[in-house]
Amino acid sequence: xxxxxxxxxxxxxxDAARQGRISRRxxxxxxxxxxxTATTATGLWTKSAAAQPKSGGTFRIGAHDGNTSDTHDPGTxxxxxxxxxxxxxxxxxxxxxxxxxxxxxxxTEWSATPDATEWTFQLNDRATFHNGNKVTADDxxxxxxxxxxxxxxxxxxxxxxxxxxxxKSGESAVTFKLAAGNADLPWLMxxxxxxxxxxxxxxxxxxxxxxxxxxxxxxxxxxxxxxELERHEDWHLEGAYFxxxxxxxxxxxxxxxxxxxxxxxxAVTQLELKTLALLQRDPSINILNVPSxxxxxxxxxCDTAPFDDVRVRKAMKxxxxxxxxxxxxxxxxxxxxxxxxxSPAMPYWPDDIPQHDYDPDQARAxxxxxxxxxxxxxxxxxxxxxxxxxxxCVLYSEQAKAAGIDxxxxxxxxxxxxxxxxxxxxxxxxxxxxxxxxxxxxxxxYKDDAAWNEARWQNERxxxxxxxxxxxxxxxxxxxxxxxxxxxxxEDGGTVLPMFPNFVYAxxxxxxxxxxxxxxxxLDGGRGASRWWFA
Amino acid sequence: MGDILGLVAKRLGLGLLTLLVVSVLIFFAVExxxxxxxxxxxxxxxxxxxxxxxxxxxxxxxxxxxxxLEWLAGAVTGDFGVSLISGDRVTxxxxxxxxxxxxxxxxxxxxxxxxxxxxxxxxxxxxxSIFDRVANVLTLTSISSPEFFxxxxxxxxxxxxxxxxxxxxxxxxxxxxxxxxxxxFLPALTLVLVVTAHMMRMTRAAIIxxxxxxxxxxxxxxxxxxxxxxVRHALPNAWAPIINxxxxxxxxxxxxxxxxxxxxxxxxxxxxxxxxxxxxDFPIVQACCLIFAATFILLNLAADVGSILTNPxxxxxx
Numbered sequence: 001x002x003x004x005x006x007x008x009x010x011x012x013x014x015d016a017a018r019q020g021r022i023s024r025r026x027x028x029x030x031x032x033x034x035x036x037t038a039t040t041a042t043g044l045w046t047k048s049a050a051a052q053p054k055s056g057g058t059f060r061i062g063a064h065d066g067n068t069s070d071t072h073d074p075g076t077x078x079x080x081x082x083x084x085x086x087x088x089x090x091x092x093x094x095x096x097x098x099x100x101x102x103x104x105x106x107x108t109e110w111s112a113t114p115d116a117t118e119w120t121f122q123l124n125d126r127a128t129f130h131n132g133n134k135v136t137a138d139d140x141x142x143x144x145x146x147x148x149x150x151x152x153x154x155x156x157x158x159x160x161x162x163x164x165x166x167x168k169s170g171e172s173a174v175t176f177k178l179a180a181g182n183a184d185l186p187w188l189m190x191x192x193x194x195x196x197x198x199x200x201x202x203x204x205x206x207x208x209x210x211x212x213x214x215x216x217x218x219x220x221x222x223x224x225x226x227x228e229l230e231r232h233e234d235w236h237l238e239g240a241y242f243x244x245x246x247x248x249x250x251x252x253x254x255x256x257x258x259x260x261x262x263x264x265x266x267a268v269t270q271l272e273l274k275t276l277a278l279l280q281r282d283p284s285i286n287i288l289n290v291p292s293x294x295x296x297x298x299x300x301x302c303d304t305a306p307f308d309d310v311r312v313r314k315a316m317k318x319x320x321x322x323x324x325x326x327x328x329x330x331x332x333x334x335x336x337x338x339x340x341x342x343s344p345a346m347p348y349w350p351d352d353i354p355q356h357d358y359d360p361d362q363a364r365a366x367x368x369x370x371x372x373x374x375x376x377x378x379x380x381x382x383x384x385x386x387x388x389x390x391x392x393c394v395l396y397s398e399q400a401k402a403a404g405i406d407x408x409x410x411x412x413x414x415x416x417x418x419x420x421x422x423x424x425x426x427x428x429x430x431x432x433x434x435x436x437x438x439x440x441x442x443x444x445x446y447k448d449d450a451a452w453n454e455a456r457w458q459n460e461r462x463x464x465x466x467x468x469x470x471x472x473x474x475x476x477x478x479x480x481x482x483x484x485x486x487x488x489x490x491e492d493g494g495t496v497l498p499m500f501p502n503f504v505y506a507x508x509x510x511x512x513x514x515x516x517x518x519x520x521x522x523l524d525g526g527r528g529a530s531r532w533w534f535a
Numbered sequence: 536m537g538d539i540l541g542l543v544a545k546r547l548g549l550g551l552l553t554l555l556v557v558s559v560l561i562f563f564a565v566e567x568x569x570x571x572x573x574x575x576x577x578x579x580x581x582x583x584x585x586x587x588x589x590x591x592x593x594x595x596x597x598x599x600x601x602x603x604l605e606w607l608a609g610a611v612t613g614d615f616g617v618s619l620i621s622g623d624r625v626t627x628x629x630x631x632x633x634x635x636x637x638x639x640x641x642x643x644x645x646x647x648x649x650x651x652x653x654x655x656x657x658x659x660x661x662x663x664s665i666f667d668r669v670a671n672v673l674t675l676t677s678i679s680s681p682e683f684f685x686x687x688x689x690x691x692x693x694x695x696x697x698x699x700x701x702x703x704x705x706x707x708x709x710x711x712x713x714x715x716x717x718x719x720f721l722p723a724l725t726l727v728l729v730v731t732a733h734m735m736r737m738t739r740a741a742i743i744x745x746x747x748x749x750x751x752x753x754x755x756x757x758x759x760x761x762x763x764x765x766v767r768h769a770l771p772n773a774w775a776p777i778i779n780x781x782x783x784x785x786x787x788x789x790x791x792x793x794x795x796x797x798x799x800x801x802x803x804x805x806x807x808x809x810x811x812x813x814x815x816d817f818p819i820v821q822a823c824c825l826i827f828a829a830t831f832i833l834l835n836l837a838a839d840v841g842s843i844l845t846n847p848x849x850x851x852x853x
Contacts, residue, residue, distance in 0.1 A: 062703075068628075068810040069576075069620040069819075076576055153589040155577055222631075223621070224810055225802040226705060248705050252797050254687060258702040259800075262694050415813070416570035419581065451582050 053512070053533040059242040061529065062256045062265035066249030068224030072210045074195040075147055075154030080269065080522065081249050083192045085227055087526035088245060089130075090212035091196050091236075093121055093140065093189035096436065096525050098516040100345065102186055105237065106135055106196050106213065116181035116471045121189075123172040127236040129198050130217035137168040142199035144176075146207070156193035158444065158451070181471025183478065187347075187436040190520065215240035215530035224249055229529075241533035260285060260506055267507040267532075269522045273331040273387065276504065286511070290503045291335045292519045293343045293434030296386065297445075298379070299454035301426040302494040306377065310492055311370035317496050318366070319400040321358035325498050328395060329388040333504045337497035340489035341446065342438045342482065345500070345519035348475075349438075350483035353490055360402035367404065376406040380421050380428035384414035386501065389429055396498075423454055430454060431501075434520050438482050439470050446489065455494030462488045510535050538850065539840060546839070550832040557828045558610070558821060562603045565817050571595060572619055572815040593619050606818065616818040618811075625818045629804065633826065635706065636803040639719060640788035643726035648781055651731045655738025655777075660765055662743060674732035686725045686798035693721060704799040722799040726792060730784040737780040741773035775842035775849070782838035790827040 066081035077086055094110070097103040107121035127135040144166050147154035165177040176185060188194070196213055197205040210218050215235045221227030226248040231240050248265060250256040253272040257279060259265045271279065271287065280287060300307035300316065307313055317339050326334045335344060339356055342349055367373050381393045390411055397407035412421045412428075421428050435441040445452045448463050462485055469481035489495070503522045507513075512535040518525025524532065573589040574581050590596050609616050615625040654674075658667045677685060694702035704719045742765055745751060754768045755761075793805030804823055811819035843849045 067814065068807050069618070069814040069816055071621050078576070150584075151588055151592075153577075153585050153592060155581075155585065157585055158582060220708065222802070224806065228707070248703070248800065250703065250800050252800070254690075255703055255798060255800050258690055258695060262698060262702045264701055264703050413569075415568070416574070419570045419574040 053239075053241045054535070055241045055243070055533070057242050057534045058244040058246060059267070059511075059529055059532070059534075060265040061245065061247045061523070062250040062259050062268040063247050064249075064251055064253070064256060064268075064270040066224050066226075066251060068222075070223040072207045074143075074193050074197065074207060075152065075156065077193055077195075078155065081247065082223075083521055084269065084523060084526050084529075085247055086192055086195055086214075087521070088214055088216050088229060088247070088529045089210070089218050090214045091127065091135075092191075092194055093196070094186050095527070096190050096518045096520045098514045098518050098524060098531065100347070100516075100519055102190070106140070107186075107189070110186050112183070112185075112473065114473070116183045116185075116473055117178045118175060119178070119185045120169055120173055120175045121186075123174065124236045125172060126234070127213050128232075128234045129211055129213045130232055131198075131211060132234075133198065135196060135213050136199075137170070137172060137174050139199045139205075140174045140196055141166050141168065142203050142205045143196045144194065145203065146197070146205050147193060154193060156191055159188055159191055159193070159440070180467070182439075183469075183471060183473050184437045184439045188440065190436050192521075192526070216245050221247075235530075237530070239530040242529065245529045260508065263508065266511055267505065267523065267528060269505045271504045271506055273333055273504065276331055276333070279506065284509045285506050286509055287504065287506045288517060289333055290505075290517050290519055290522075291343070291345050292500060292503045293345045293436075294503075295337065295341055295343060295432045295500050296389075296392075296498055297341065297430045297432060297454070298427065298496040298498070299430065299445075300494045300496070302455055302457045304426045304456075306370075306372050306375050307426065307494060309370045309372065311366045312372055312375070313494055314491070315363040315366040315370075315372075315403060315405065316400075317356050318359045318363040319403040319405050320396050320496060320498055321399045322356075322498050323358070324399065325392055325395060329392045330499060330501060333502045334499040335502065337499050338486075338490060339493060339495065339497050340486040341432070341441050341495065341497060342486055343434075343500040345434070346436070346438055346441075348479045348482040350479070350486050353483070353486050356490070358399065360399075363400075363403035363405070374404045374406065376408060377427060378408045378410050378425070380410045380412050380425040382412045382414045382417045382421070382429075384417060385429050386431045389431075392498065393429060423452065436520065438485075439466070442466050442485065443470070446493070446495075457492075457494040459488055459492055462492075507532075539843060542843075543836065543840065546832075546836045550829070550836070553832060554825055554828055558607070558825060559603070561821050561824045562606070562817065563599070565812070565815060565820055566599050568812075568815060570815070572817070575814045576620060606821065610821075615822045618819050619816050620814060625822045628819060629807065629822055629826070632802060632804045632807045635801065636789055636792070636805070639722060639726070639792065639801060639803060640785065642716070642719060642723040643730070643788050644785055646723065647727040647730050647784070648734065650727065651734035652738050652777065654731070655735040656742065656765055656770065658735070659739045659742040659746075659769075660761055662739070670735070674735055677728040678730075678732035681794070682725055682729050682792075683794045683798045685728050686721070686795055689721050689725055690798075702799075704801045706802060719799075719801065722792075722795050722801050725795050725799075726788055730787060734777070734780050734784055738773070738777050741776045742769045745769040745772055771845065774845040778841040778845070779838045782834040782841075786831050786834045789830050 063081040063084050065079045067079050070079055070082045091106050093107040095103050095105040106124055106127045108124045110119060110121045112119045147156040147160050162179045162182060163176055164179050167175050169175045197207050198211055200206050215232055216229035217232045219228045219230050229245045231243055250259055256268045260268045300313055302308060322336050338353055379393050381389050383390055393409040397409055400407050422430055445454050448458045465481045465485050469478050472478045505522045511532055513532045573586045577585055606616055617624055618628055658670050661667050690702050693700050700721050701718050704722050751768055754764050793809055796803045796806045808823040
């Protein structure tokens with residue numbers, strides 16, 4: 001009797017694993033609880049869960065954040081729906097694999113000179129545009145130059161600021177020459193702006209036609225409404241199991257969830273966290289909750305009183321109860337941050353930095369030491385920063401009262417928040433998208449002379465390490481440097497980091513995916529359309 | 536008839552003047568919004584350099600009145616310019632969306648106008664009965680609820696719980712007309728619920744007003760059945776106020792549906808306008824607003840002409 005029960009249990013587990021409903025870890029746990037040894041369970045996992053992807057079907061995505069003024073210009077990609085679209089019809093030199101490592105896309109391999117100032121990318125011979133033309137070195141060079149030069153309006157201009165020249169080395173290889181060593185260049189190539197487009201004869205790119213070299217080609221569509229795509233049969237990578245893909249813009253969270261519940265779409269991005277518990281009750285829906293590299297920051301201008309005193313900054317970091325914020329504002333779907341902008345989903349994450357916990361007494365003592373007891377400060381925020389942003393600040397303000405800090409939450413207009421408030425008000429709330437490596441993040445918003453040094457933070461040792469680590473090709477040495485930088489930012493930095501929000505999205509139960517999901521964007525790094533399949 | 540043509544010509548002339556004033560107001564209202572298109576397009580990723588480069592590309596470095604006059608010179612010749620962001624012609628960007636909006640408005644109007652007027656006649660006939668009370672309460676409830684709320688209620692009962700209709704009204708080119716009607720039924724029904732009360736109540740009030748007149752008394756005395764009294768004798772004199780209300784509601788069906796578009800993901804002109812304002816894409820904003828203004832002007836004119844035609848007394852003012 002016992003035996004047949006066990007067998008039934010195992011069959012059900014194997015079934016669940018095959019359909020991708022449970023992860024390998026849960027599978028192992030349950031199997032061992034059912035009395036199996038680890039080896040047997042592992043063997044069973046490999047047999048059952050290595051379900052072969054099946055081809056076929058039309059994968060319908062409901063995506064948030066689409067605007068009728070979006071365009072095919074990769075330099076001005078800004079909305080999430082265009083980012084999802086970009087990863088479906090265009091390709092990049094490199095990509096982030098589901099296990100968060102760096103993998104090949106249009107480039108098959110890459111290598112650097114020892115000082116990391118020259119990088120050469122070998123291009124995939126099989127890569128073709130949707131019109132059948134081969135992807136050549138000229139296309140790649142033109143695609144990169146679109147983001148460089150004085151008259152470029154690309155948002156990725158800062159990313160490639162160090163690139164002095166890009167030249168052909170043979171028919172199918174491209175060499176980037178840098179002003180200073182950068183060990184992260186291959187990672188930068190995964191940035192969603194740096195899509196490979198066909199070159200025109202004059203060295204510009206043809207972005208207008210929407211021609212790409214990605215897994216699917218656009219058959220029809222309109223920005224702000226939706227797109228229909230069909231498989232690009234000659235795509236150069238493994239995957240693209242669906243015959244066709246459609247992306248519908250569903251800006252309203254309710255419309256998105258309803259469409260998923262009624263089966264009008266197979267997957268949606270960005271669930272409304274407030275109703276997550278209700279959606280979880282629907283057995284036909286898989287909710288995917290993926291820790292990400294995106295972050296909420298609260299930069300304090302370190303050159304402005306009272307934040308020019310490191311003790312005040314530290315007090316602010318100790319006066320916030322992150323656990324309560326994650327529980328009440330993010331409904332548990334966030335990863336606790338520790339006042340350095342480096343998420344566990346990014347490479348080189350140091351796991352041994354002591355956690356800043358809620359400690360109003362110590363915060364009060366620090367303020368007394370700094371002669372700033374009972375200070376009153378303004379915290380600027382707008383609803384549009386992220387869902388629950390204003391609520392989070394109000395909660396923080398309540399928590400800080402225990403430390404004798406009076407935080408006055410200033411609600412700013414949504415419109416123009418990033419041009420009128422961010423970088424201008426001494427303390428505000430910001431959401432950052434995921435960046436592939438700590439270097440990119442730190443160079444963008446923590447380097448002393450960065451345009452977006454949002455906390456106006458100057459720390460000599462930090463900046464020295466940043467430059468050293470950037471050109472260091474030895475991974476262990478780099479990890480050590482990023483650990484020290486994390487420690488400095490944690491103690492001295494001007495940014496309170498409450499949490500790294502997770503990506504929370506959902507699919508219908510019949511959509512299968514690999515065991516891991518890339519954390520760079522929603523829907524498996526934006527590549528669900530080419531990585532997933534119908535079970 | 537000549538006097539009506541004269542009136543129409545005069546009103547159209549005034550309408551053009553109104554449009555001109557509207558265009559000035561819209562242009563400077565967009566100018567007054569904080570930030571500009573270059574900052575809006577680049578968003579959080581804006582740097583001084585890229586913003587400056589984009590401004591120059593879009594010609595935003597020139598003074599506002601110059602830009603307005605340039606736009607006006609084009610608009611007078613029927614050229615409404617190109618979208619500052621996508622570079623598409625404004626007429627092309629708008630036409631598809633506007634057709635969608637007109638379709639949805641027509642769909643809702645075809646149901647709502649006869650429904651509201653017939654219901655109005657019935658409740659006037661059965662005034663102060665239970666039927667009258669219930670009809671009034673229901674229509675007033677639906678007009679008093681925000682339209683997105685009505686939309687959600689309809690989605691809950693007709694899409695999620697019974698799956699009779701699709702929850703999202705996204706269109707594709709290969710749909711048959713029947714599929715199209717089925718797919719857009721819920722947004723159309725929402726609009727019907729929103730506009731019915733106003734028209735029905737006006738029909739009811741106008742008819743009841745007339746029922747106290749001596750000539751109705753006369754009709755009754757000669758033994759005409761009650762429905763005939765209302766349809767043959769009262770209604771013809773009640774048309775003027777009803778037509779006015781119908782025209783106002785038709786204008787609303789075209790200009791006021793952005794919430795319904797968002798809830799049902801319907802690609803209409805309202806969503807286009809909201810997106811364009813968010814991005815400060817002036818040519819699109821301007822064209823959308825002028826369409827809305829023109830809709831009101833034309834429908835008001837139509838209402839006046841309609842009232843005059845149905846009431847000979849108005850044609851010969853003393």
